[in-house]
Amino acid sequence: MKIIYRREEEYRPVDVAAMRPKDSYRQVVERRNYPVERLIAEHGRIPADFLTERACPTCGSRHAVLELEKESLALVRCSDCGLVYVNPIFNEAHYKEIYQAKDYQEMVRDLGEASHDYRVERFGKERVEIMSGYLADSADGAPRYLDVGCSTGFVVEAARDAGWRAQGVDLNPSAIAFGQGRGLDLQQGALDDLAFEPASFDAVSLFDVLEHLVDPAEILRQAIDLLKPGGILFLYVPNYDSASRLLLGKNAVFIWPTHHLTYYTVATLGDLLRRHGLAVEFTATEGLDLIDYIWWQREMENRDVSALEPIADKLQFFINAGAYGKNLRMIGRKA
Numbered sequence: 332m333k334i335i336y337r338r339e340e341e342y343r344p345v346d347v348a349a350m351r352p353k354d355s356y357r358q359v360v361e362r363r364n365y366p367v368e369r370l371i372a373e374h375g376r377i378p379a380d381f382l383t384e385r386a387c388p389t390c391g392s393r394h395a396v397l398e399l400e401k402e403s404l405a406l407v408r409c410s411d412c413g414l415v416y417v418n419p420i421f422n423e424a425h426y427k428e429i430y431q432a433k434d435y436q437e438m439v440r441d442l443g444e445a446s447h448d449y450r451v452e453r454f455g456k457e458r459v460e461i462m463s464g465y466l467a468d469s470a471d472g473a474p475r476y477l478d479v480g481c482s483t484g485f486v487v488e489a490a491r492d493a494g495w496r497a498q499g500v501d502l503n504p505s506a507i508a509f510g511q512g513r514g515l516d517l518q519q520g521a522l523d524d525l526a527f528e529p530a531s532f533d534a535v536s537l538f539d540v541l542e543h544l545v546d547p548a549e550i551l552r553q554a555i556d557l558l559k560p561g562g563i564l565f566l567y568v569p570n571y572d573s574a575s576r577l578l579l580g581k582n583a584v585f586i587w588p589t590h591h592l593t594y595y596t597v598a599t600l601g602d603l604l605r606r607h608g609l610a611v612e613f614t615a616t617e618g619l620d621l622i623d624y625i626w627w628q629r630e631m632e633n634r635d636v637s638a639l640e641p642i643a644d645k646l647q648f649f650i651n652a653g654a655y656g657k658n659l660r661m662i663g664r665k666a
């Protein structure tokens with residue numbers, strides 16, 4: 332991978348108070364494993380008939396070694412391609428239950444709706460700008476764009492405001508209703524139920540989607556089918572080789588095995604895209620690694636981190652510039 336040199340004056344901090352209003356982040360961390368905790372309280376462990384063994388979601392190998400254990404589940408590392416993934420996982424019926432659970436819906440709604448405007452400005456515009464730099468020349472003034480797993484549509488809104496023909500899909504009905512209320516072209520449902528025309532989009536994105544799926548390769552295939560030749564796929568996943576994990580180990584908040592089932596790195600995400608015939612053209616990381624580290628030490632470990640706070644943004648810039656930020660972004664181009 333080629334690391335792009337980044338200048339410090341271009342660094343844009345994230346307003347964490349806008350992203351995580353009031354006590355919402357603590358609530359996320361404390362409430363997010365409710366379904367598993369309930370099972371363990373009832374049975375003493377996760378009952379075997381709730382679990383299902385899984386081959387490596389990238390290469391299909393069944394050879395893997397234990398990476399770490401957290402929240403009664405295990406992360407393993409594929410002995411053939413190096414991908415880190417949860418195994419065994421819950422069966423699909425249980426995942427449907429998790430995502431439809433009232434707690435999860437409320438958590439997503441509280442975080443997503445309250446920060447929608449901020450996300451359009453801070454993240455939507457930035458993502459549209461990055462994609463603009465990689466659109467094929469054939470994409471005219473109004474590129475066709477689909478955001479899969481669009482949540483409230485904050486990237487769709489930024490793309491529409493930039494003059495794109497922007498659409499979004501998500502499974503979450505309350506997030507879709509919120510975005511539709513703002514006049515966005517959003518649809519609720521699974522990608523393969525919505526019958527978009529193949530080879531009709533200049534850009535498709537999957538932001539924070541792949542890591543949640545039992546079979547990430549399947550949605551990748553569907554997304555690539557929707558792209559015109561020369562079209563781009565823009566991906567966002569948590570970065571397993573990030574400062575967050577290197578500093579906090581398995582306490583890194585993104586290590587969340589009930590919901591994050593696959594853990595990519597620069598190497599293993601690039602490998603996945605190449606296996607699907609895409610040429611990787613852009614790789615970068617951004618993150619809230621230092622903010623998360625400070626938050627964890629102060630809130631969960633009761634440690635004094637006051638010396639770190641004034642330099643957190645500078646340190647985060649260095650982390651991002653070195654490609655160790657918690658959010659991994661990659662653009663692949665269809666042949």
Ligand SMILES: [Zn+2]
Binds near residue numbers: 391413414
């Ligand atoms: Zn593998």
